Amino acid sequence: MTHSFASIPMQIIGPLRLTGDVDDEIMVPLATYETPLWPSVNRGARVCSAAGGIQVTLLNEQMTRSFAVQAEDAQAARRICQSIEARLTEASEVVAATSRFARLKSLDTRIVGRLIYLRLAIDSGDASGHNMVTQSAEHLQNWVLTQWPELRYVTISGNYCTDKKVSAINSIEGRGKSVIAECTLPAKLVTRYLKTTPQRLVDLHIRKNLIGSILTGSLMSANAHAANMLLAFYLANGQDAANIIEGSQAIDHAEVLADGSLYFSVSLPNLIVGTVGNGKGLDFVTDNLALMGCTPNAEAGSSARRLAMICAAVVLCGELSLLAAQTNPGELMQSHRKLERHQSA
Numbered sequence: 001m002t003h004s005f006a007s008i009p010m011q012i013i014g015p016l017r018l019t020g021d022v023d024d025e026i027m028v029p030l031a032t033y034e035t036p037l038w039p040s041v042n043r044g045a046r047v048c049s050a051a052g053g054i055q056v057t058l059l060n061e062q063m064t065r066s067f068a069v070q071a072e073d074a075q076a077a078r079r080i081c082q083s084i085e086a087r088l089t090e091a092s093e094v095v096a097a098t099s100r101f102a103r104l105k106s107l108d109t110r111i112v113g114r115l116i117y118l119r120l121a122i123d124s125g126d127a128s129g130h131n132m133v134t135q136s137a138e139h140l141q142n143w144v145l146t147q148w149p150e151l152r153y154v155t156i157s158g159n160y161c162t163d164k165k166v167s168a169i170n171s172i173e174g175r176g177k178s179v180i181a182e183c184t185l186p187a188k189l190v191t192r193y194l195k196t197t198p199q200r201l202v203d204l205h206i207r208k209n210l211i212g213s214i215l216t217g218s219l220m221s222a223n224a225h226a227a228n229m230l231l232a233f234y235l236a237n238g239q240d241a242a243n244i245i246e247g248s249q250a251i252d253h254a255e256v257l258a259d260g261s262l263y264f265s266v267s268l269p270n271l272i273v274g275t276v277g278n279g280k281g282l283d284f285v286t287d288n289l290a291l292m293g294c295t296p297n298a299e300a301g302s303s304a305r306r307l308a309m310i311c312a313a314v315v316l317c318g319e320l321s322l323l324a325a326q327t328n329p330g331e332l333m334q335s336h337r338k339l340e341r342h343q344s345a
Contacts, residue, residue, distance in 0.1 A: 010236050010284075011038045012291070016045050016317070017053035022309045025049075029288040030232035030314070037228055037318065040325070044317025047193035051185045054316055056309035059178040061301070062105050062121040063129030063272075064170075065137040068158035069144060069151040071114045080148050081109040081116060087147075091120075094143045095136045101125035101300060102136050110160060116151070117160040118144070121173075125300040128176065128240065128274030130163070164242045171220035171249045176272030177308035181316040182265035190262050194324035198262035201320075204327050205254040219249070223266065224326075226250040229318040233311050234273075237292075238285035243272040252319055266316045273311060275303040 010031040017025050030038060048054045071077035084091065088107060095104040101124055108119040120140060124132045138156055145151055157163065162170060190198050209222040227248035234241045247270050255263045274280070275289055275296050289295055294307045 008033065008235055009035070013038055013042045013314075014045055015049065016310065016313050017049040018056055018309065018313055019053045020055035020309075021058050022056050022306055024293065026292050026310055028233070028292060028310060028314055029236040030229070031236035032228070032232040034228060034232075037232055040321040041229060041314060041317045043193060043324075044319075044321040047185060047189055047320070048183045048313075048317060050189050050193065051183060054181050054183045054313045056313055057180045057182075058305055058309060059180065059269075060174045061123070061177045061305065061308075062174060063124045063133045064119055064121045064161045064173075064175050065133040065156075065163075066117050066119040066158045066160035067137045067141040067156050068154035068160075069116050069118075069141065070154050071116060071151055073114050074111060076150065077111045077114055077116050080151065081111060083148070084109060084118070084144065091140060091143070094140050095120065095122060098136045098139050099132050101127070102132055104136075115154065117158045119160050119169075123301070124274075126275045126296045126302075126304040127277045128243070128272050128304070130240070130272075131277070162246075164245050166219050166221075166245060166249060168220055170246050170270045172269075174269045175246060176243070176270055177305065178269040179271055179308050179312040180265060180267045181309070181312040182263070183316065183320075184257065185262045185264065187260045187262070190324075194321070196324045196327040198256045198260060200327040201262060201264075201323055202254045202256050204323055205252060208323070208326070209252050221249045221251065223248070223250040223252045223315075224319050224322045226266070226268070226315050226319060229315045230311070233314055236284075237273075237288050237294075237307070238279035238282060239273050240279075243270075246270040247272060250315060250319075252323075254323075264316070264320055266312060266319055268312050268315060271308045271311055273304060273307045275307055 008031040012027050014027040015025040092104040103123045105121040110117040213222045227244050230244040230247045251267045253265045294303045296303045
């Protein structure tokens with residue numbers, strides 16, 4: 001039996017006008033089966049561009065992995081953790097020897113019973129860093145087991161990382177790129193492009209993103225549909241799509257300013273993206289990364305940082321547009337009927 005290759009529709013949206021840590025106008029490819037997403041993100045991009053653009057700020061970047069070992073008891077575990085923390089220089093040298101890009105940023109220890117969990121964070125250059133940090137963790141774990149032979153191996157990945165799972169630690173400490181995208185929109189532009197008002201959008205944000213998310217028990221997350229934009233961006237640009245699980249732990253923030261303008265931002269502490277590694281050699285991915293100016297260059301890590309900030313801006317555009325639509329009864333479903341089912345309004 002022969003099978004055809006999977007094919008996902010893709011369109012180019014934009015231009016996105018970015019300021020701050022990236023200053024550029026950028027066209028962005030998005031791949032999705034949810035066809036209303038393209039015009040929705042485009043609407044957000046248009047209103048933000050008319051207002052002067054989206055400011056993007058990179059706060060931090062690190063890839064993490066945790067391994068686990070077992071001591072004889074909690075007393076021994078405490079003693080060994082104290083010894084490991086006193087030898088961080090040696091641990092850093094072990095990590096640095098595993099890759100020309102890997103550099104140890106932090107090493108956190110946690111004890112449960114007689115189990116020791118060690119969470120290391122590294123710089124990973126232009127790679128998303130999954131394999132790089134796992135290799136660093138493997139070498140560091142072997143070093144620990146050699147230096148303290150009374151310990152026993154448990155696992156190379158103890159879920160204290162944490163990888164492709166919703167967690168509080170990633171949203172607090174960060175995993176991947178931590179980025180904020182923000183914009184200020186005059187009231188007249190909100191009315192013209194988004195068919196709503198700053199106050200109505202802020203009220204909906206409070207009642208939907210904040211109170212509604214509290215009711216569901218959402219963990220470190222208050223957004224409308226960040227996962228939609230993340231998935232479309234990841235599929236178009238050769239990223240590991242499973243990373244939208246932690247990536248969608250995004251927090252929207254909205255205010256009406258003294259002059260009546262709308263301030264709107266999206267904070268994404270767990271954007272895991274890269275411009276080298278698996279998936280990046282596909283022709284369409286290479287073309288898409290080049291289109292956005294994210295081809296790796298002599299400055300290690302710069303193209304991945306740029307990619308993360310473009311991604312954050314895309315999320316902001318989609319969040320802004322959907323929230324605006326939901327302030328108007330019937331608009332959301334009317335758009336889906338028109339664009340997905342080809343039905344008249």
